[in-house]
Amino acid sequence: MPITAVNDFVVKFANxxxxxxxxxxxxxxxxxxRSGVPVAARNIFPSNIQGLPTWYEVRVSGEGxxxxxxxxxxxxxxxxxxxxxxxxxxxxGGYLFYDSTRPMPADKFRSDITVIGAPLQRIxxxxxxxxxxxxxxxxxxxxxxxxxxxxxxxxxxxxxxxxQFATKPKLIPANIEAFHMGVTYARENLKPLGLQVxxxxxxxxxxxxxxxDAAGLGAVYGGATVCAWYPITPxxxxxxxxxxxxxxxxxxxxxxxxxxxxxxxxxEIASIGMVVGAGWxxxxxxxxxxxxxxxxxxxxxxxxxxxxxxxxxxxxQRGGPSTGMPTRTQQSDILSxxxxxxxxxxxxxxxxxxxxxxxxxxxxxxxxADRLQTTIFVMLDLDMGxxxxxxxxFKWDDAKQLDRGKIMTAEMLDAGRDFGRxxxxxxxxxxxxxxxxxxxSKGAYFTRGTxxxxxxxxxxxxAVYVDNMERLLRKFETAKSLVPQPIEAKAGKPTRFGVIHxxxxxxAMDEAMAALEAQGLYVDALRxxxxxxxxxxxDFIERHDLVFVIEQNRDAQLRxxxxxxxxxxxxxxxxxxxxxxxxxxxxxxxxxxxALMGAPVQSEMAK
Amino acid sequence: xxxxxxPKFAHPSLQPNAVGYTRRDYEGRVSTLCAGCGHDSIxxxxxQACFELDLEPHRLAKLxxxxxxxxxxxxxxxxxxxxxxxxxxxxxxxxxxxLANRSLVYLGVSGDGDSASIGLGQFAHSIRRGVNMxxxxxNNGVYGLTKGQFSATSDKGSKSKKGVVNHDSAIDMVSLxxxxxxxxxxxxxxxxxxxxVPLIKAALRHKGAAFIDTISPCIAFNNHAxxxxxxxxxxxxxxxxxxxxxxxxxxxxxxxxxxxxTVQVEQHDGxxxxxxxxxxxxxxxxxxxxxxxxxxxxAAGEVVTGLLxxxxxxxxxxxxxGTTRTPLNELxxxxxxxxxxxxxxxxxxxx
Ligand SMILES: Cc1ncc(C[n+]2csc(CCOP(=O)(O)OP(=O)(O)O)c2C)c(N)n1
Ligand code: SF4
Numbered sequence: 001m002p003i004t005a006v007n008d009f010v011v012k013f014a015n016x017x018x019x020x021x022x023x024x025x026x027x028x029x030x031x032x033x034r035s036g037v038p039v040a041a042r043n044i045f046p047s048n049i050q051g052l053p054t055w056y057e058v059r060v061s062g063e064g065x066x067x068x069x070x071x072x073x074x075x076x077x078x079x080x081x082x083x084x085x086x087x088x089x090x091x092x093g094g095y096l097f098y099d100s101t102r103p104m105p106a107d108k109f110r111s112d113i114t115v116i117g118a119p120l121q122r123i124x125x126x127x128x129x130x131x132x133x134x135x136x137x138x139x140x141x142x143x144x145x146x147x148x149x150x151x152x153x154x155x156x157x158x159x160x161x162x163x164q165f166a167t168k169p170k171l172i173p174a175n176i177e178a179f180h181m182g183v184t185y186a187r188e189n190l191k192p193l194g195l196q197v198x199x200x201x202x203x204x205x206x207x208x209x210x211x212x213d214a215a216g217l218g219a220v221y222g223g224a225t226v227c228a229w230y231p232i233t234p235x236x237x238x239x240x241x242x243x244x245x246x247x248x249x250x251x252x253x254x255x256x257x258x259x260x261x262x263x264x265x266x267x268e269i270a271s272i273g274m275v276v277g278a279g280w281x282x283x284x285x286x287x288x289x290x291x292x293x294x295x296x297x298x299x300x301x302x303x304x305x306x307x308x309x310x311x312x313x314x315x316x317q318r319g320g321p322s323t324g325m326p327t328r329t330q331q332s333d334i335l336s337x338x339x340x341x342x343x344x345x346x347x348x349x350x351x352x353x354x355x356x357x358x359x360x361x362x363x364x365x366x367x368x369a370d371r372l373q374t375t376i377f378v379m380l381d382l383d384m385g386x387x388x389x390x391x392x393x394f395k396w397d398d399a400k401q402l403d404r405g406k407i408m409t410a411e412m413l414d415a416g417r418d419f420g421r422x423x424x425x426x427x428x429x430x431x432x433x434x435x436x437x438x439x440x441s442k443g444a445y446f447t448r449g450t451x452x453x454x455x456x457x458x459x460x461x462x463a464v465y466v467d468n469m470e471r472l473l474r475k476f477e478t479a480k481s482l483v484p485q486p487i488e489a490k491a492g493k494p495t496r497f498g499v500i501h502x503x504x505x506x507x508a509m510d511e512a513m514a515a516l517e518a519q520g521l522y523v524d525a526l527r528x529x530x531x532x533x534x535x536x537x538x539d540f541i542e543r544h545d546l547v548f549v550i551e552q553n554r555d556a557q558l559r560x561x562x563x564x565x566x567x568x569x570x571x572x573x574x575x576x577x578x579x580x581x582x583x584x585x586x587x588x589x590x591x592x593x594x595a596l597m598g599a600p601v602q603s604e605m606a607k
Numbered sequence: 608x609x610x611x612x613x614p615k616f617a618h619p620s621l622q623p624n625a626v627g628y629t630r631r632d633y634e635g636r637v638s639t640l641c642a643g644c645g646h647d648s649i650x651x652x653x654x655q656a657c658f659e660l661d662l663e664p665h666r667l668a669k670l671x672x673x674x675x676x677x678x679x680x681x682x683x684x685x686x687x688x689x690x691x692x693x694x695x696x697x698x699x700x701x702x703x704x705x706l707a708n709r710s711l712v713y714l715g716v717s718g719d720g721d722s723a724s725i726g727l728g729q730f731a732h733s734i735r736r737g738v739n740m741x742x743x744x745x746n747n748g749v750y751g752l753t754k755g756q757f758s759a760t761s762d763k764g765s766k767s768k769k770g771v772v773n774h775d776s777a778i779d780m781v782s783l784x785x786x787x788x789x790x791x792x793x794x795x796x797x798x799x800x801x802x803x804v805p806l807i808k809a810a811l812r813h814k815g816a817a818f819i820d821t822i823s824p825c826i827a828f829n830n831h832a833x834x835x836x837x838x839x840x841x842x843x844x845x846x847x848x849x850x851x852x853x854x855x856x857x858x859x860x861x862x863x864x865x866x867x868x869t870v871q872v873e874q875h876d877g878x879x880x881x882x883x884x885x886x887x888x889x890x891x892x893x894x895x896x897x898x899x900x901x902x903x904x905x906a907a908g909e910v911v912t913g914l915l916x917x918x919x920x921x922x923x924x925x926x927x928x929g930t931t932r933t934p935l936n937e938l939x940x941x942x943x944x945x946x947x948x949x950x951x952x953x954x955x956x957x958x
Binding site: 033203205206207208209217220221223225226228249250252255256257258259260261262263265266267269270271272273274275276277278279280281282283285299300303393394395396397398400401402434435436437438439440441444445446447448449450458 | 663664665666668670680681685686687688689690691692693696698699700701702703704705706707708710711728729731732736924925928929930931932935936938939940942943944945946947949950951953954957958
């Protein structure tokens with residue numbers, strides 16, 4: 001039986017990298033959003049510029065599930081190289097759409113799916129003579145065919161094309177024409193599918209944006225003025241986004257002067273060095289990178305920790321170790337970020353779930369860095385960073401002032417305030433600092449990565465060293481109340497089972513929780529949003545007999561942190577790990593938890 | 608009760624300068640380097656240069672890497688903020704600091720191990736970016752702090768204290784700086800204060816990347832026969848191409864013009880550099896010829912010192928970036944945060 005579904009299915013486009021399919025696929029997704037139906041779209045692409053397979057997976061979910069579901073209902077198979085794999089992925093009863101210009105042998109199809117062919121290449125070859133046009137318009141033509149097959153309104157796509165080419169209006173009629181070639185062919189030759197898009201009102205005022213773009217905007221709102229970076233997938237677009245937003249929002253209209261400085265450094269060591277220099281001198285500075293960059297930055301991260309210099313690092317995680325899978329997603333830098341550098345160090349990690357939080361935490365990171373005078377990591381991942389996600393609109397409170405932390409000014413020094421760079425005046429472990437150039441005779445000090453006393457004087461005295469290290473721990477304790485607190489989602493019924501998750505796993509987890517409840521399995525879910533872990537995290541573990549910890553890495557890194565920092569009994573923390581490079585799916589989580597909570601657990605629960 | 612008046616200091620160096628500071632105000636902690644280390648002479652030259660330039664000490668930021676040389680910022684300008692960063696990475700930290708506040712004067716101090724080995728990349732990139740700084744390498748041709756290994760500036764064929772002969776070619780940082788586009792390049796010798804002080808003064812007034820390679824013998828590990836960075840060797844092989852006087856607008860011109868021909872170079876900020884030529888037809892504004900001259904003299908076994916190249920019209924990194932005049936670290940919430948109205952427009956554009 002062919003699948004029938006309204007506003008609830010998965011479409012996957014199989015394309016060739018560099019064929020210009022990205023904008024057509026984006027157009028498809030936006031047309032569904034404009035029809036008022038929530039969409040989650042994910043690029044699955046190779047570490048290569050041209051010629052290799054690339055996929056675009058689109059989750060249409062009227063109910064608003066934004067994680068990956070797993071499985072494909074409609075495969076748009078535009079890449080002969082991956083045909084077999086693509087066909088195999090289709091759900092029983094699903095649909096296969098392909099370019100039927102050249103016939104395929106019968107054994108290349110499956111009997112349990114519906115096959116729809118359209119001679120795209122032939123249509124293009126008849127209509128266009130230029131090879132580039134043939135390629136680009138082929139993509140628009142298949143969007144036309146799909147719009148008809150799925151019942152998407154023509155006007156929606158026409159409007160989007162007009163918006164897309166607003167700056168090059170000459171291109172609009174040609175694109176609309178190509179789109180209609182597809183619609184017309186489909187109307188005359190094909191029947192609508194069992195999968196339909198029906199205009200709804202389920203998107204609301206949500207916005208559609210990549211996490212990196214949101215984080216770049218967050219850095220603007222957080223008052224970042226210095227960005228030093230080095231290109232690496234998947235973080236490059238974060239620096240590019242910051243550059244774009246700054247050019248729009250931070251160039252003085254009268255003088256043309258920039259209220260920011262962006263340097264593409266020679267490597268990651270220099271980029272974090274510049275951030276540390278700028279932070280030392282009182283500017284808000286950041287870099288963005290991925291795992292290999294974090295490895296290179298270790299020594300400076302230690303300096304930032306020990307010399308107490310504000311710095312912000314956006315780590316957009318990808319598949320490791322080493323060069324690993326540069327264009328695949330993971331959450332595998334958690335430990336190397338939390339304890340980065342030699343010696344005893346601990347760093348604050350912010351763990352956003354979606355672009356909305358990338359913006360929020362992206363801005364907050366700069367306040368935290370200044371307040372705590374240390375490195376703050378914002379841990380994104382490729383899935384969140386490089387895919388457009390539907391997310392709550394950004395919010396900003398105009399009453400909010402940037403929190404520069406404890407700065408001793410010339411006035412305070414003149415008023416006779418005792419200044420010791422590393423004096424714990426308030427008992428929270430956070431000392432005062434002065435900016436270079438503050439006062440002609442007071443407040444200057446020497447910053448170093450070597451041990452020193454409370455007045456910043458070099459000292460290798462054991463007691464002095466310990467005093468300093470203990471204060472740094474107090475400061476880390478202070479961080480617990482300043483970072484975003486965890487959020488608990490309670491199950492429909494009281495349960496002794498819990499789930500801990502973080503970051504981009506959130507959307508799939510939400511859906512899995514509902515799916516589990518549908519099967520009568522109840523779990524409370526805690527989403528951790530920062531390290532150090534506030535007390536609530538350990539209360540949650542305490543309140544549950546068994547806690548599943550879901551992560552996208554091999555070694556259960558967050559679980560290790562929970563054990564190390566909270567002394568939790570490992571037996572109570574059950575690993576659920578997904579790390580093959582594609583974003584975790586709701587089906588995966590549901591299946592794993594169902595297996596673990598199966599019959600024995602259910603009878604346990606009945607007691 | 609008798610009243611004894613405090614004796615007045617008659618020592619001329621304790622006269623205050625135009626901004627009211629005495630020479631002593633430019634000093635730092637007591638040095639912990641070996642007595643006689645060339646680096647201490649350089650510190651003294653920095654003190655004198657800053658005093659004579661009437662620089663307010665707190666308006667200068669001094670940064671260094673790791674090494675004996677990099678320790679020296681603790682021994683001068685005690686009222687300035689200082690930063691011992693990590694080994695070889697001072698240039699990036701200085702670049703960041705400079706980006707944050709363009710209104711301070713930046714002095715980077717480094718060693719040849721620090722800058723020519725582990726930090727060669729950062730050295731090169733800070734120079735080519737034109738960071739407005741004075742970058743001094745205290746070049747002893749050896750790793751002092753880790754006790755005597757050859758550095759990348761040790762000359763081929765020179766001997767270590769233990770008698771080992773260096774078989775690798777030396778990196779000439781002056782040639783490198785020229786090639787990389789430094790807009791002020793000089794070499795001097797820690798033992799020649801008369802030459803070094805005016806060079807430091809001119810470098811501090813220069814806008815853009817100013818580099819001074821200063822031969823600074825390590826008396827513990829590199830001041831023996833067979834070393835090409837010893838006091839004796841440098842004195843014997845030094846050829847100064849010019850002597851420099853720095854004149855700042857308001858101060859009376861007292862330079863002695865009698866000896867040799869002179870040339871005057873006016874920098875952007877009005878500073879006039881007067882060069883008394885020793886080497887015939889040496890033109891310090893010709894980058895290409897300066898490079899050739901250096902090579903030629905090096906082949907003849909000479910260490911050329913003096914102001915080797917200057918571009919008086921240089922621009923710096925901030926000019927290239929078009930950064931606002933207001934130091935970035937002084938911008939406040941209203942300057943930086945676009946506010947909720949701008950955000951609603953952004954939200955609207957993302958639907
Ligand atoms: C990453 C790192 N590697 C090695 C060292 C050890 N180290 C300290 S100083 C130094 C060399 C210093 O030589 P130079 O810069 O020439 O300074 P000098 O002591 O001769 O003035 C080395 C290798 C270090 N501190 N950090
Ligand atoms: S070891 Fe050499 S460089 Fe270091 S302080 Fe002694 S003389 Fe100077």
